[in-house]
Structure formats: structure tokens, C-alpha cells
Amino acid sequence: MEKNLRGFIHHTAIVEGEVGEGTKIWHFVHIREKAVVGKECNIGKGVYIDKGVRIGDRVKIQNFVSVYSGVTIEDDVFIGPSVTFTNDLYPRAFLWDETRKCETLVKKGASIGANATVLCGIEIGEYAMVGAGAVVTSNVPPHGLVYGNPARLKGFVCYCGHPLKERVKEDNGVWYRCGVCG
Numbered sequence: 001m002e003k004n005l006r007g008f009i010h011h012t013a014i015v016e017g018e019v020g021e022g023t024k025i026w027h028f029v030h031i032r033e034k035a036v037v038g039k040e041c042n043i044g045k046g047v048y049i050d051k052g053v054r055i056g057d058r059v060k061i062q063n064f065v066s067v068y069s070g071v072t073i074e075d076d077v078f079i080g081p082s083v084t085f086t087n088d089l090y091p092r093a094f095l096w097d098e099t100r101k102c103e104t105l106v107k108k109g110a111s112i113g114a115n116a117t118v119l120c121g122i123e124i125g126e127y128a129m130v131g132a133g134a135v136v137t138s139n140v141p142p143h144g145l146v147y148g149n150p151a152r153l154k155g156f157v158c159y160c161g162h163p164l165k166e167r168v169k170e171d172n173g174v175w176y177r178c179g180v181c182g
Contacts, residue, residue: 007040017049020057038075050087062114070101070120077106080114080132087120107142111161116151129157 009015009025017035019025027045031037035049038057045063049055053067056075063081067073070087088100102120106112110124113132124130128140131147140146145155145163156164156176164176 017053026063044081056108071104071106073106074108074110076109078111079106080112080116082115083112083118084116085118085120089120109159110140112136113147127157127159129161 007022007024009019010027010029012027013025013029015025015031016033017031017037019031019037020039020041022040023037023043025031025043029043029047031049032051034051035053037043037049037055038059040057041055041059041061043061044065047061047064048066050067050069052069054072056073056077058075059073059077059079061079065079065081065083067085068087071085073079085104087102089102104118104120105123107124107126109127112118112124112130113134115132116130116134116136118124118136122136122139124136124140125142125144127142128144130136130140130151133149134147134151135149136146137150141153143156144153145157146153158164158178158181160178160181162178162180164178168177
């Protein structure tokens with residue numbers, strides 16, 4: 001394994017882009033040119049990160065994830081196994097140029113469950129949670145909990161990830177309190 005300032009890059013990985021200090025790159029990962037992976041990330045086995053992708057700090061990307069050009073992932077995001085991001089709303093094998101690329105943004109602290117598919121052109125909000133197997137076809141609000149095919153808003157989650165169920169009535173409106181962390 002190649003040292004990466006307290007992290008490492010497995011000898012089977014192909015790293016053509018930039019990788020931050022302390023990041024761990026596992027077996028058979030391919031990080032294309034002009035991609036940027038932040039500090040203290042964990043990039044699992046068989047992950048593909050396309051040209052120009054931007055990944056923040058402390059991001060965990062589980063095994064066999066495909067992150068295509070046009071995707072930006074902010075800090076502290078969790079991407080579950082076999083998640084796929086897309087970058088062309090109208091794909092054809094015989095047509096491709098950069099004008100077809102559609103941008104996707106995954107905001108700070110969001111989590112995406114195993115085998116989810118994220119269509120391009122959307123934003124997943126801060127600390128949102130996408131359920132396993134979901135097909136995300138529209139924006140997810142901050143702290144939103146979505147799942148299903150297509151993914152639908154089913155509730156909201158706390159910063160700690162647990163569903164918000166306890167309603168608290170106060171002078172300035174109705175709020176939710178986390179039953180786990182308060």
C-alpha cells in the first residue's frame with residue numbers, strides 16, 4: 001500500500017486525481033483525472049469516481065459506488081454500498097458531449113442508503129436521509145427522510161440520523177424534538 005500522509009492507497013487502486021491527507025483508498029478504486037477527494041475520507045472497494053467530481057472532507061463511500069462527472073459531494077456525507085449517480089437525463093450510447101451533463105449536489109451530512117439510484121439535476125439537502133433502494137428523482141429537503149421508487153418524503157431526521165417524531169408546541173410554532181439525542 002502506498003502511504004498517503006496517515007491514510008493509504010491500495011496498490012490495486014488507480015488514482016489520477018487529487019486525494020486529501022488521511023484518506024483511505026481501498027481495492028480496485030479508480031479516481032479519474034481532475035477529480036478531487038477531500039481529507040480523511042474512506043473510499044471503499046470498487047468505487048469509480050469520474051473526471052471533475054468534487055468530494056468533501058470526512059466522506060465515507062462504501063463498496064461499488066459509481067460517482068459520475070457532474071456530481072459534487074460536500075463534507076461528512078455517507079454513501080452506502082452500490083449507490084449509483086447519473087449525469088445525463090436522456091442518455092444515448094451514440095450521443096455524448098459535455099453539454100448533456102447534468103449537475104447533482106449532495107449537501108453536508110447527508111446519508112444515502114445501499115443500492116439507491118440518484119438521478120442527475122437534483123440536490124440532496126443537509127443531513128437528509130435517503131433510504132436503501134430508493135430511486136431519487138427530485139430534490140430532498142434538509143433533514144428530509146425519503147424512500148421508495150420513486151423516493152417520496154416520509155418525514156424528517158435529526159442531525160444524529162434518527163427520525164423526528166416528538167412534536168413540541170412553543171410560542172413560535174410547532175417543532176420536533178429528537179427522542180434519541182434531545
